[in-house]
Amino acid sequence: DQQVKQNSPSLSVQEGRISILNCDYTNSMFDYFLWYKKYPAEGPTFLISISSIKDKNEDGRFTVFLNKSAKHLSLHIVPSQPGDSAVYFCAAHRGSSGNTGKLIFGQGTTLQVKP
């Protein structure tokens, strides 16, 4: 049962254009969503997050949008740069009671930004 889904395994974008990575979830108890970026031979690194009480969070070139009614979030990268080429994981956090630090991850989307 995949509670967090990234339906696009890969995405290719031209440098300078917008990259949009999508993520869907099924569990309405998720209260916090995060995006992680992963380069080959490295561990995932935190990129940006959003609380379920917000619908948008922006950090420089990265913006995350949350649509709770649709159980959908997206990551926008504008403008895209070749150094953004990596695997992007969407993750969700399940409640603060008995907080375990557990994240539920999507399958990942490989972004390629072409020069």
Place this chain on the structure above:
Amino acid sequence: EAQVTQNPRYLITVTGKKLTVTCSQNMNHEYMSWYRQDPGLGLRQIYYSMNVEVTDKGDVPEGYKVSRKEKRNFPLILESPSPNQTSLYFCASRREGTSVYFGPGTRLTVL
């Protein structure tokens, strides 16, 4: 430098030969976890620990053991590895209210 370290980074072993992957963090984090990454499945939590001597199963705990005798260390133990445990493993840690920090990963191959 704040970091999560794992050793070894790469390991090839044979079925049934016990192994331990070590994990250490220098950020005084309470929470530590182990994840495995497999193609098409993302990262799945194996075990987690909320503090010293407090551990519990994640989503895919079968075939694994952990211990948390010290706050900074959280080793992953495979008592009798099998080929289906061939994977990329990540240790992670966090403090309440912070994001999760991941180690660099351990690529394990079980023949």
